[in-house]
Amino acid sequence: xxxxxxxxxxxxxxxxxxxxxxAAFESLQFTDEIHRLISAPATDNASSFTALLELPxxxxxxxxxxxxxxxxxxxxxxxVEDFKGSFHFPSNTGLIKKDARFSVFSGEGNNKNDxxxxxxxxxxxSSANLEKAVKxxxxxxxxxxxxxxxxxxxxxxxxxxxxxxxxxxxxKKSKPATNESLEDAEKLPYVHVRARRGQAxxxxxxxxxxxxxxxxxxxxxxxxxxxxxxxISGTALxxxxxxxxxxxxxxxxxxxxxxxxAVNPRIDxxxxxxxxxxxxxxxxxxNFPSLVTPLMxxxxxxxxxxxxxxxxxxxxxxxxxxxxREEVCNNYVTPENSLLSYDSSANSAxxxxxxxxxxxx
Amino acid sequence: MMNTPQQVKNxxxxxxxxxxxxxxxxxTKITAEDPIxxxxxTRIFQRYRRIKVASNKSMAYSVRxxxxxxRAMLSxxxxxxxxxxxxxxxxxxxxxxxxxxxxxxxxETAHYIKCLTTQVQVMRKIVDFYHxxx
Numbered sequence: 001x002x003x004x005x006x007x008x009x010x011x012x013x014x015x016x017x018x019x020x021x022x023a024a025f026e027s028l029q030f031t032d033e034i035h036r037l038i039s040a041p042a043t044d045n046a047s048s049f050t051a052l053l054e055l056p057x058x059x060x061x062x063x064x065x066x067x068x069x070x071x072x073x074x075x076x077x078x079x080v081e082d083f084k085g086s087f088h089f090p091s092n093t094g095l096i097k098k099d100a101r102f103s104v105f106s107g108e109g110n111n112k113n114d115x116x117x118x119x120x121x122x123x124x125x126s127s128a129n130l131e132k133a134v135k136x137x138x139x140x141x142x143x144x145x146x147x148x149x150x151x152x153x154x155x156x157x158x159x160x161x162x163x164x165x166x167x168x169x170x171x172k173k174s175k176p177a178t179n180e181s182l183e184d185a186e187k188l189p190y191v192h193v194r195a196r197r198g199q200a201x202x203x204x205x206x207x208x209x210x211x212x213x214x215x216x217x218x219x220x221x222x223x224x225x226x227x228x229x230x231x232i233s234g235t236a237l238x239x240x241x242x243x244x245x246x247x248x249x250x251x252x253x254x255x256x257x258x259x260x261x262a263v264n265p266r267i268d269x270x271x272x273x274x275x276x277x278x279x280x281x282x283x284x285x286x287n288f289p290s291l292v293t294p295l296m297x298x299x300x301x302x303x304x305x306x307x308x309x310x311x312x313x314x315x316x317x318x319x320x321x322x323x324x325r326e327e328v329c330n331n332y333v334t335p336e337n338s339l340l341s342y343d344s345s346a347n348s349a350x351x352x353x354x355x356x357x358x359x360x361x
Numbered sequence: 362m363m364n365t366p367q368q369v370k371n372x373x374x375x376x377x378x379x380x381x382x383x384x385x386x387x388x389t390k391i392t393a394e395d396p397i398x399x400x401x402x403t404r405i406f407q408r409y410r411r412i413k414v415a416s417n418k419s420m421a422y423s424v425r426x427x428x429x430x431x432r433a434m435l436s437x438x439x440x441x442x443x444x445x446x447x448x449x450x451x452x453x454x455x456x457x458x459x460x461x462x463x464x465x466x467x468x469e470t471a472h473y474i475k476c477l478t479t480q481v482q483v484m485r486k487i488v489d490f491y492h493x494x495x
Contacts, residue, residue, distance in 0.1 A: 261408035
C-alpha cells in the first residue's frame with residue numbers, strides 16, 4: 001500500500017474542496033475497499049461485487065462516480081483501518097442520503113431526466129451495494145454502529161433491489177435478474193434508462209404513455225363539459241355520465257321541438273335583406289344559405305314596421321327598450337336581434353339573456 | 362369550450378348564429394306550410410318531427426363537414442329521408458364508417474356535446490319568445 005499520510009491529506013483536501021462530504025466519504029470507502037479486496041483473494045460473496053472486482057479499480061470508480069473521483073483514484077488507497085472508525089458514521093448518512101435520493105427519484109418519476117440520471121442512479125445503486133459489502137466486510141470493527149446499521153443497510157439494499165426488481169419486472173422486456181442488470185449497468189453504464197417507478201421506457205411504452213395522457217386530458221375536458229362529472233372518479237363512470245348527458249340533451253331537443261310544434265306561431269320571422277344589411281355587426285350576410293332566401297315569409301306587416309325594425313337594430317344593450325318596442329308592435333318580434341346580438345356580445349351573456357327572458361315572462 | 366369557436370373565428374359567423382339562421386328559416390317554412398290553426402295531434406306530431414329534423418339538420422349543416430358526427434348525420438339525412446331519421450343515436454353508435462380511435466372519439470363527443478347544448482339553448486330561447494309573445 002502507498003503512503004498513508006499523503007493519501008489522507010489528499011483525501012481531506014478533497015473532502016473539504018468537494019463540499020460534498022458524503023460523496024467524498026463514499027469515494028473513500030470505495031477506493032478503500034476496492035484496493036483492499038483486490039489485494040485480498042477475491043471471494044464470491046456477492047456476484048455483483050465479484051464482477052466489480054474483475055474490473056480494474058480505476059474503471060470501477062470512474063463508472064461509479066463523477067469525474068471528481070478521478071483525483072481520488074490518483075491518490076493511493078489508504079489503510080482501511082485508519083478510516084474505519086472515522087467514516088462509518090458519515091457513511092451511514094451517506095447511505096441514508098443515497099437511499100433518500102433514490103426513493104426521491106423513483107417516487108417522483110422524473111422521466112424527463114431518466115437518461116441523465118441513469119448513470120448516476122446505477123452508480124448510486126452499485127455504490128450502495130459496494131457500501132453494503134464494505135459494511136459487511138469489516139465485521140470485526142469495534143464500533144457498534146456498523147453492526148447495528150448493517151441489518152438496516154442490508155434491508156435498505158434489499159428493498160432497493162426489490163424496487164429495482166419491480167422497476168425491471170414491470171417492463172415486459174426487462175432482464176430477468178436484477179443482479180445481472182446491475183452488473184451490466186456497471187459494465188456498460190449508459191445502456192439502461194432508469195425508468196419511473198413501475199413504468200417502462202422503451203419507445204412503445206413511451207408512445208403509449210403519451211397516448212394515455214392525451215386521452216386523460218380529453219377526459220378531463222369532457223368532465224368539465226358535463227355538469228356534475230368532476231366528483232366522479234373512474235373512466236367508466238365518467239363515460240356513463242357523459243352518455244347520459246348526451247341522451248338528455250337529445251331528449252331536450254325533442255321536447256323543445258315538440259313544444260315549438262305545439263305553440264302557435266303568431267310571430268313573423270323576418271329574414272329579409274334589412275336583416276342582412278346588419279352584417280357588419282352581427283350576421284355575416286354571405287352566411288345565409290340558399291335555404292333561407294326562398295323561405296321569405298310573405299309578411300304583410302313588415303313594411304309597416306320597417307322603421308321600428310331598423311330602430312331595433314341600433315340597440316347597444318339588448319334589453320328593456322327592445323322589449324318595450326316589441327310590445328308596441330305586437331306581432332313583429334325579431335328574436336334574431338336578441339339572439340344574434342347576444343352572439344356578438346360576450347359569450348357569457350348566455351345565462352344573462354335567458355334570465356332576461358325569464359324576467360320578462 | 363363553448364367560447365372557442367366564437368373567439369377563434371369571426372364572431373359574426375359563429376356556430377350559434379349559423380344554427381340560428383338556418384333553424385329559424387326552416388322553422389318559418391314549417392310553420393308557414395302548416396298553419397297551426399288545426400291543432401290535431403297528428404298534425405302536431407308531424408310538425409314536431411319536422412321541426413326536430415330541421416333542428417338536427419341545421420346543426421349538422423352549421424358544422425358542415427368539419428366533424429365526423431356532422432358528416433355522418435348529413436350522409437344519413439341525404440340517404441335516408443325517412444321519418445325514422447329523426448331518432449338520433451349518440452355519437453358512439455352513429456354510423457361513422459371512419460376509423461375512430463378513443464382519442465378522436467372523445468374529441469368528437471366533446472364537440473357534439475357543445476353543439477347539442479347550443480341547439481338546446483337556442484330552441485329554448487325561441488320557445489320562450491313564443492310564450493312571451495302570446
